[in-house]
Amino acid sequence: MRMRSSNPVLKRALQQAGPAGYGQQQGYGQQGYGQPYPQQGYGQPYPQQGYPQQGYPQQQYPGGPAQGYGEARMTIDDVVVRTGLSLGAVVVTAVLNYFLFQSSPGLAMMLAIVGGLGGLVLGLVVGFKGIANGAATLSYAALQGLVVGGLTAILAGSLDASQGAGAGGVLVTQAVLGTFLVFGVMLALYKFRIIKVTDGFVKVVFYASMGALALILVNFVASFFIGGGLGIREASPLGLVVSLVFIVIAACTLALDFRGIEEGINAGVPAKTSWLFAFGLTASLVWLYIEILRLLWIIKSLFAE
Secondary structure (H helix, E strand, O other), X not given: OOOOOOOHHHHHHHHHHXXXXXXXXXXXXXXXXXXXXXXXXXXXXXXXXXXXXXXXXXXXXXXXXXXXXXXXXXXXXXXHHHHHHHHHHHHHHHHHHHHHHHHOHHHHHHHHHHHHHHHHHHHHHHHHHOOOOHHHHHHHHHHHHHHHHHHHHHXXXXXXXXXXXXXXXXXXXXXXXHHHHHHHHHHHHHHOOOOOOOHHHHXXXXXXXXXXXXXXXXXXXXXXXXXXXXXXXXXXXXXXXXXXXHHHHHXXXXXXXXXXXXXXXXXXXXXXXXXXXXXXXXXXXXXXXXXXXXXXXXXXXXXXX
């Protein structure tokens, strides 16, 4: 019996794995069901990192996949290591572009725009085609890092200018801690089945993510003709509400990532598929960080003493 999944990325991974990548799936939420999905390309605008080993059972299921074709099966360690490498690439390019902004803001902004557009295109290609290799995932991560570094420099710099030196550094620290906090909370909610990632939940989050991406793109284009675009990314009540909604959606994509990883491990997909899940986790975490960073910036800008 073939394993069924509403996760489009996992479906492609299973198809690519061939007969060895299919196993018998027990009912969702029943005993024996393991642990975690992305998306990714859901994203980004499109995470995923430490996962407790005990949270992802890897036992063999009756009628489950054989080792097959001499290729190792994916484990949670594979996902953790590759996600760590991907997030490392984000951090490296983010730091470089952040400090480049201090000396050459024009060049840094250009790199951020290139990273945003390039990351969007590459992310959609990787997500929808299910490209599972390190070059694609790390390239996407590096491009996203340019966006993260440029945006962080802009928002932190604006606070330094308006509220004094050091305000920007506090903003960045709070955004990073907030991202890890939300990640930990979502992992706990998923692990203890407080959040049930049903097929309906997956569809709602997927379409909400695509809607958010479309809105961000429309706002970006509008900003060339109207100051501030649609106003959804400005320090205003509307911007505050939009950032809160986007944070909820980004956090929910993490639950999809967790389900996908769980299903992939239970299905016995090849180890190389972990690059695809690392891509999804990275996309979710980058989006989550950006939205938390912007939300904190809006709050500090609106309610500054």
